[in-house]
Amino acid sequence: MTDITVNRRAFLTSTGALVVTLASAEFAEASHPTVTARPPLKGDQLSSYITIEPDGTVVAYYGKIDGGQGLGTAIAQMVAEEIDVAYERVRVVMGDSALTLDMGGASAAIGVSHGGTMLRRTAAETRRLLIEMASEKLGVPARELGVTDGVIHTADKAKRVTYAELVGGRYLDRAVKWNGRLSNGLQVEVQAPLKKPADFRIIGQSLPRKDLPGKVFGTLDMVNDVRLPGMLHARMVRPTVAGAVPVQVDEGSISHIPGAKVVRIKDLLAVVAEKEWNAVKAARALKVTWSESKPDFPGHEKLFEHIRKAPIVKREFQRQNGNFEEGIKQAVRIVEGDYEFPTQSHASMGPACAVADVRDGEATIWTSTQKPYDSAYCVAELLGLPKEKVRAIWMFGTGSYGRNEQGDATADAAVLSKHLGRPVRVQYMRHEALAWDPKGTASINRSRAGLDANGKVIAYENISKAFSRLDNNTRESRAADVLAGQLTGLPLNRGESFEIPVASYTFEHGRLGWETIPPLMERASPLRSTHLRDPYGPPILFGSESFIDELAAATNADPVDFRLQYLKHPRDRDAVRIAAESYGWQKRPSPANDQKDKDVAIGRGIAFRRHFTTFIALIAEVRVHRRSGKLDLLRYVCAHDVGMIVNPDTLKHVIDRQLVYGTSRAMVEEVRFDANMVTSVDWESYPVMHMDGLPEKIDIVLIRRPEEPPSGAAEMALGLVPAAIGNAVFDATGVRLRRVPFTPERVKAALERA
């Protein structure tokens, strides 16, 4: 924002006092100034969060996005609640960098807990200021005024004024207390208190999703549907051997395709055409001589062998209590368990699509990335533009489930548009999305525990050995984080890190850590790592929660009882207890000992986690066909405590859908690759769960704690699916599954080995 308006707020910010204290302000000055133009978009400005339109519509500016889980609706409910208008009267603007502050885009399932809370606060503050304005206007003390659907009135309704009359079409020029940070770190504080749960009218209601009619009737535009005058369609051209770069490009090979043209910028290669189909055909027809490249990937079959043998680049114990080394020495019995989790793809329903229009020293990008702001910063760096000259407009699009290839496509579109001087739409193809999306990295999770003579766990260790999750520095805010940057020679920006489980269990001596190994390929790797939905939850919890089950079995304890023995936090304990009660859990150690000779055996398994302040236990009931290795998923019971619930039905849907998604990752998904390249490039070679893999019954039990702050729900339950199923298989058969996915071949092999 280059416009400087000289007013009180601009003065304060330009002198660096980003934190504006209003504690003493009874606003004696020309009280509540309103302005005709929206003040600059800054964190310390109330109108950056909430405005009122001439017809009384309340607009909430949400610097995150709705990836399909109903956040737009939840935000509208929270804002309507705090500002006291009908839910229908709230419009939510999401992820437009010219209109909404950078609140981090979609990230870590904090859409409600972080972004929602900031908008609740600023909505409450707007209401407070409007009541003060009404008080002056009506000549009635503020405490004698109430609000009903945007109308401020006296108790007898004799005197009244609407929000629209007070400020509609103008903007409150008011400062709020901002911590000076953007993205996930943005915090804003206000004078107005939030409503108490007992007073909620809209929060807690299962209102229908605002976005669904447009989707169901086929009228909602997605990013794929952006069409600009003069827009060219582009397709990227990528090598079939990772690391190869174009040496020679035979432009004549596409001369028969109307309007088709090659674009080559260093090692980035694309074709463009006026008509989309001609771009598709040109990408297929283009003859390219690629450089010799020998990536020498280990192949997916030998990946875990590779990880075991690979040198450790960095090792870190992120959490320690007591002294593990001393504790394990005192043990009379040691239990150890390794668990392997494969490389997985985001495998979005639609391959990435983005549109960019770069001209006159400015750029506009239309994108459905989860991180539109980061994408804009990345594009600014790639194009050499100041940040404020790049506008990112987020639009609905395919679900991305993390940092998929959308950030790459957006950067490609921007680079091509700048080069061509015309708007460009990039649509990745199916093979490109599966081969070239940044991947959820493979890992081996190993646990070790020491028991004393009474069978008590006195020492516990959990370590993941894995590729670093920071090949892309996890986001897409830097040019080096996207393929376009890597193919045009920018220096890489790697980091070394993995993740650990939350230490809910109270063992006397414990340590949780990770070890990273070198990447398989430094630059423009199809196996580069990044966050995939519930980053590191499924791989780590598959290991840690299967291992907890091993410990229960080793001590002949019931798996629920065993967990309760070491869980002390009441919300941890409630989640486990309520899941067990809802399922009808019969207490006994695993495995069930009466199914040994049966071809078909049924078992139940539980897995638990705490993530932030979300507490979840999942029980799976599974039928195992010993001869074929096929697993039938009979029932899931999920007890879920997210604190305050904004929209119970939508929350249940979010949990239900993600348990199905998690089932796909547990049962079938694995990126395949050979020495040269990813080979799982369509829905047959990268299979995902179809209708025939659907669990027969999913019961979700919401634990209601309206007084607790809301936490997140968008990805926390899915990480429990692999361990819950694996533990159920152990209960049925006495055999541990140690590698995801649980394909029939692999289950059969595990049963035969035992």
Place this chain on the structure above:
Amino acid sequence: MAQVTLTVDGRARTLDIDDPDMPLLYALRDDLGLNNPRFGCGLGQCGACTVQIDGKAVRSCMTPVSSVKDRKITTLAGIGTPEKPHPVQAAWIEEQVNQCGYCISGWILTAVELLERHPKPTDAQIKDAFNDLICRCGTHGAALKAVKRASQQA
């Protein structure tokens, strides 16, 4: 360059095509500016591009545009509106099925065809009809419920 007339959602539309093998999907999206059939795989494996041709759910990414002239093409937007929803659309909203919604044409148009064939389908029939569709958000169970709801209301 040849001219092809397509009847889409009840409207006859004429377009110039330079390749008779161009998939119908590109004619609908690129030439006619329709949005709801979506590109998912281009391989007939996922269903995101589904439209109805003469009442049958068809993958438009695998259907040459020259093969559908004089036939009735219906997209998701052509089966109902908010004011007059198709019973399947109404059920989809009642059950709040979708998350991202990118796959929706395949699921709803397949459900419409199924209910015309089997007005009271069994769970097995529904699962069978849906089994070659993909949804990455995990709406499978919700879609099953929605079809049952639609069949009860029909």
